[in-house]
Amino acid sequence: MKRARLIYNPTSGREEMKRRLPDILQRLDQGGIETTCHATIGEGDATLAAADAADRDYDMIIAAGGDGTLYEVINGLANKSKRPPLGILPVGTTNDFARATGIPKHWEYACDLIIGQYTRPIDVGRVNERYFINIAGGGSLTELTYDVPSKLKTMIGQLAYYMKGLEKIVRIRPTELRFEADGMDEIHDEFMLFLICNSNSVGGFERLAPDSKLDDGLLDVLLIRKCNLAEFIRLATLALRGEHLNDPHVMHFRTNRIKVTTPDYVQLNLDGEYGGVLPGTFSVLPRHLNIFADATGVSTYR
Numbered sequence: 001m002k003r004a005r006l007i008y009n010p011t012s013g014r015e016e017m018k019r020r021l022p023d024i025l026q027r028l029d030q031g032g033i034e035t036t037c038h039a040t041i042g043e044g045d046a047t048l049a050a051a052d053a054a055d056r057d058y059d060m061i062i063a064a065g066g067d068g069t070l071y072e073v074i075n076g077l078a079n080k081s082k083r084p085p086l087g088i089l090p091v092g093t094t095n096d097f098a099r100a101t102g103i104p105k106h107w108e109y110a111c112d113l114i115i116g117q118y119t120r121p122i123d124v125g126r127v128n129e130r131y132f133i134n135i136a137g138g139g140s141l142t143e144l145t146y147d148v149p150s151k152l153k154t155m156i157g158q159l160a161y162y163m164k165g166l167e168k169i170v171r172i173r174p175t176e177l178r179f180e181a182d183g184m185d186e187i188h189d190e191f192m193l194f195l196i197c198n199s200n201s202v203g204g205f206e207r208l209a210p211d212s213k214l215d216d217g218l219l220d221v222l223l224i225r226k227c228n229l230a231e232f233i234r235l236a237t238l239a240l241r242g243e244h245l246n247d248p249h250v251m252h253f254r255t256n257r258i259k260v261t262t263p264d265y266v267q268l269n270l271d272g273e274y275g276g277v278l279p280g281t282f283s284v285l286p287r288h289l290n291i292f293a294d295a296t297g298v299s300t301y302r
Contacts, residue, residue, distance in 0.1 A: 001033070001034045001214075002032060002033045002034065002037040002059040002060060002117075003033075003034055003035075003036075003058050003059045003060075003185075004028065004033050004034065004036075004058060004059060004060045004061070004062050004114075005035075005036055005037075005038065005049070005053035005056075005058045005060075005061050005062070006024075006025075006035050006036070006038070006062045006064060007036045007037075007038045007046050007050060007053070007061065007062065007064070007069070007073055008021070008030075008037065008038070008039055008040065008048045008063075008064035008069070008089075008091075009039075009040050009046070009064070009065030009066070009068070009069040009092075010039050010040070010067055012064070012065035012066050012069060012091050012092045012093070016091045016107075017064050017089075017091045020091070020107050021037070023107070024064075024069075024089065024107055024111060025037070027108065027111045027112075028062075028111055028113075028114070028115065030184075031111070031112070031114075031115030032115070033060075033114065033115060035062070036075075037113065040065075040069065040072075042101040043088070044072065046063070046065075046069050046072035046076065047072040047073070047075045047076040047146055047298065048076065049073075049076065049181055050072070050076025050077050051076035051080065052076075053076075054076070054077055054080045054082060054083060054084060055063070055080075057082075057084075058084055059084060059085075060084050060085050060086070060087055060114070060292075061073065061084050061085075061086055061087070062086075062087040062088070062089060062114060062205040063086060063088055063089070064088075064089035064091055065089070065091060065092050066090070066092015066093050066094060066095060066111065066272075067092060067094060067095065067096050067097055067134060067212075067271050067272045067273075068092070068271070068273050069092065070088060070097055070133070070271065071132065071133075071270060071271035071272065071273050072133075072273075073086070074086075074124065074131050074132070074133050074271075074289070075130060075131050077289065078124050078126070078131040078285070078288065078289065079131075079295050083288075083289055083290075085119045085291065085292060086289060086290065086291045086292070087110075087113070087183065087291070087292045088101075088103050088104075088291065088292070089107055089110045089111070090103055090104075090110065090301070091107065091159075094272070095250075095301070096097075096134050096135070096199070096202055096238065096271075096272070097133060097134045097199060097201070097271070098301050099201040099301045100134065100199035100200055100201040100214065101122075101199070101214065101293060102293070102294060102297070102300050102301060103205070103293070104157045104216070104300065104301060104302060105301050106107070108141035109237055112162075113292050113293065113294060114142070114292045116294075117292070117293065118292065118293060118295040119290040119291060119292055119293065120215070120290065120291060120293040121215055121234060121287035121288075121289070121290050122198075122214040122215055122220075122287065122288070122289055122290075122291055123198055123214055123215055123216070123217060123284050123285060123286050123287060123288060124198075124284070124288040125196065125198050125219060125282060125283070125284055125285075125287055126279065126282070126283050126284070126285060127268065127270065127275065127276075127280040127282045127283075128276060128280050128281065129257070130235075130270055130275050130276065131270075131285075132198065132270040132271045132275070133198055133199070133271065133289070134197075134198055134199050134201070134202065134270075134271045134272075135195060135196070135197055135198065135199070135202045135269070135270075135271060136195075136196040136268060136269065136270050136271075136275065136280075136282060137195040137196065137202075137268070137269045138175075138177075138193065138194055138260070138266045138267065138268050138269065138278060139172075139175060139191070139193025139194060139220050139224075139266070144199070145275055145280070155286060156243075157207075163297055172192060172193075172229070172232065173192075174190040174191060174192055174226040175190065175191060175192075175193075175262060175264050175266055176188075176189075176190055176262055176263055176264060177190070177191050177194060177260060177261070177262050178260070178261045178262065179194075179221075179223070179258060179259070179261040180258065180261055181221070181253065181255040181257065181258040181259075182255055182256065182257045182258070183255065184253065184255065187223070187251070189225065189226070190225070190226040191223050191224055191225055191226065192224040192225070192226060192227060192232060193224050194221070194222065194223050194260065195208070195221070195222040196219050196220070196221050196222075196258065196282050197209035197212050197219065197220040197222065198212065198214060198219060198220075198284070199212055199214055200212045207239070207240070207241065207242025208222070208239055208244075209222065209241075210242045210245075210255070215286075215287055217256055217284055217286035217287075218254040218255065218256055218284065219254065219255060219256065219258070219282060219284050220252065220253075220254055221252065221253050221254065221255060221258060222250060222251070223250070223251040223252075224249060224250060225249045225250070225251065227249045227294075232247060235247060235249060256283065256284050257281070257282065257283045257284075258281070258282050259279070259280070259281045259282075260278055260279060260280050260281075260282065261278060261279040262278050262279070265277060266278040268280060295299045
């Protein structure tokens with residue numbers, strides 16, 4: 001039997017995890033994985049639980065929840081010298097990372113993926129003293145993912161993000177930003193927002209960084225230049241189809257290290273969670289963590 005520590009958010013995805021927990025534990029046990037549980041009780045709790053599980057030599061850690069739960073678990077594991085492989089049960093509202101990696105949304109298929117014990121290495125992003133695996137960003141619109149109350153997400157799911165987005169988009173303003181990336185000239189201008197992507201799926205936009213790879217040792221940087229509201233909405237429409245990279249308002253490049261500074265107060269969004277404020281130096285830790293994945297590469301988020 002393998003020993004697993006299941007860290008789950010009881011409020012994720014309209015509280016689906018609460019209802020499914022007995023079935024999940026039974027399925028894992030039948031697959032040869034003896035599992036103990038930790039239900040998170042507040043912000044930062046999943047980070048502490050993941051660090052503790054790594055120190056206690058569990059064979060694997062399973063994160064059950066949305067991207068926020070996964071973000072906290074990553075931050076508990078990334079600075080450990082011994083990092084057990086990570087299983088993911090995507091029972092949250094958006095599940096960007098599961099979309100990007102093809103981890104099935106249905107709990108039975110996701111459990112079977114973990115039981116299969118096939119792992120793949122992924123890069124981990126770092127900014128200052130925090131870690132991310134999906135996305136880092138800044139600008140007023142990126143604040144909406146951690147601005148949405150958890151009770152509202154439980155009640156209406158992803159619609160809560162759209163409601164908050166409509167509220168914020170009419171107030172979005174450009175910000176003066178300076179970017180210093182390895183191998184490039186300095187960039188200094190006004191931008192609506194910036195996104196630093198480790199995967200291709202961000203905020204439900206599955207083609208935002210269409211060629212981004214989780215194991216190439218690089219971060220995809222997207223900078224949205226100053227534009228008016230109508231132009232910004234048009235860009236969002238193009239992004240849904242993956243046709244935004246050639247737009248003159250978009251700058252796109254890849255790097256393994258980038259420093260971002262500003263004279264203004266700009267909050268950071270890391271994997272959908274509040275990640276401090278600028279300035280920040282973003283870098284990548286190549287193939288730093290192993291996750292359970294489909295051996296054939298054909299598993300889909302469904």
